[in-house]
Amino acid sequence: MKFAILAFPGSNCEMDLYYAIQDIIKEDVELVSYKESSLTGFDAVLIPGGFSYGDYLRSGAIARFSPIVPALQKFAKSGKPVLGICNGFQILTEAGLLPGSLQKNVSAKFICKTEPLVVNNADSVFSSQFNAGQVIHLPIAHGDGNYYCDQETLRDLVANNQIVFRYQNNPNGSVANIAGITNRAGNVLGMMPHPERAVETVLGSSDGIGIFQSIVNNVANREVVAHG
Amino acid sequence: MTLVKVYVTYKRSILNPEAQAVHSALTRLGYNDINDVKLGKYFELTVADGKSKADLDQEINEICDKLLANYNMENYHYEIAETEAAQ
Numbered sequence: 001m002k003f004a005i006l007a008f009p010g011s012n013c014e015m016d017l018y019y020a021i022q023d024i025i026k027e028d029v030e031l032v033s034y035k036e037s038s039l040t041g042f043d044a045v046l047i048p049g050g051f052s053y054g055d056y057l058r059s060g061a062i063a064r065f066s067p068i069v070p071a072l073q074k075f076a077k078s079g080k081p082v083l084g085i086c087n088g089f090q091i092l093t094e095a096g097l098l099p100g101s102l103q104k105n106v107s108a109k110f111i112c113k114t115e116p117l118v119v120n121n122a123d124s125v126f127s128s129q130f131n132a133g134q135v136i137h138l139p140i141a142h143g144d145g146n147y148y149c150d151q152e153t154l155r156d157l158v159a160n161n162q163i164v165f166r167y168q169n170n171p172n173g174s175v176a177n178i179a180g181i182t183n184r185a186g187n188v189l190g191m192m193p194h195p196e197r198a199v200e201t202v203l204g205s206s207d208g209i210g211i212f213q214s215i216v217n218n219v220a221n222r223e224v225v226a227h228g
Numbered sequence: 229m230t231l232v233k234v235y236v237t238y239k240r241s242i243l244n245p246e247a248q249a250v251h252s253a254l255t256r257l258g259y260n261d262i263n264d265v266k267l268g269k270y271f272e273l274t275v276a277d278g279k280s281k282a283d284l285d286q287e288i289n290e291i292c293d294k295l296l297a298n299y300n301m302e303n304y305h306y307e308i309a310e311t312e313a314a315q
Contacts, residue, residue, distance in 0.1 A: 058298055101300040108245035
């Protein structure tokens with residue numbers, strides 16, 4: 001299968017993602033500039049962390065109007081997997097592909113440390129390698145990671161099993177300890193923690209592998225269904 | 229030219245840790261009578277003449293809804309200032 005990694009001005013985790021997919025997951029991967037307008041030929045799209053457009057106005061607010069975004073919206077609508085990490089999550093909420101918003105951390109501090117996460121939904125495209133209730137460890141690195149949505153949206157997220165990861169010790173003030181959510185269809189995930197920074201034990205954790213491997217397995221299963 | 233002043237503020241339900249930091253700094257400086265601080269964004273848009281008031285209102289609302297404010301967290305209001313020609 002082939003992964004696309006979108007690169008915006010100010011993205012800074014695209015190469016970490018690239019090496020995670022190429023060297024650890026061992027699948028095809030290509031960087032796609034924000035100036036492009038097509039995602040034809042890709043099976044999954046990854047939106048990296050960083051500070052697109054310097055986080056000017058709001059995190060993700062300007063990247064959301066990049067030339068590649070209409071193709072991203074079409075790709076997401078087709079049901080193929082889209083994973084936004086950190087700034088990628090912020091871009092997905094600004095683009096209307098995920099509900100809610102990421103606001104400043106309650107502490108007003110930038111937080112950079114490894115956090116334990118509880119896998120709340122192990123049936124998603126992105127978490128099928130884990131067990132429900134399993135605790136995994138991934139690093140976070142953000143100033144605007146405090147997930148916010150209104151009560152009605154939260155009820156929907158819970159009812160549709162859209163909360164994939166929750167913080168065990170809420171570091172940033174997120175509603176319902178939310179660390180990662182999917183859209184209603186389940187094919188778009190936004191998460192603040194960085195799985196690409198946790199793909200080798202020497203990095204402190206290799207729990208991130210499970211997320212990328214879940215995507216690979218899901219895409220392979222879809223192909224079997226489609227052709228079989 | 230028309231000057232449009234746009235104010236974007238956080239909704240009441242949204243925490244504003246930056247404003248809280250400013251507030252606590254004011255308290256440290258001895259301004260104990262400051263009960264609350266709000267912190268938001270201010271934009272000045274200089275708009276070419278030639279639009280009716282209704283069209284300008286429509287355009288500014290569109291700009292705010294689309295880009296300047298995030299309706300999940302923020303509210304906005306704006307003022308259309310005197311045009312230079314009128315001054």
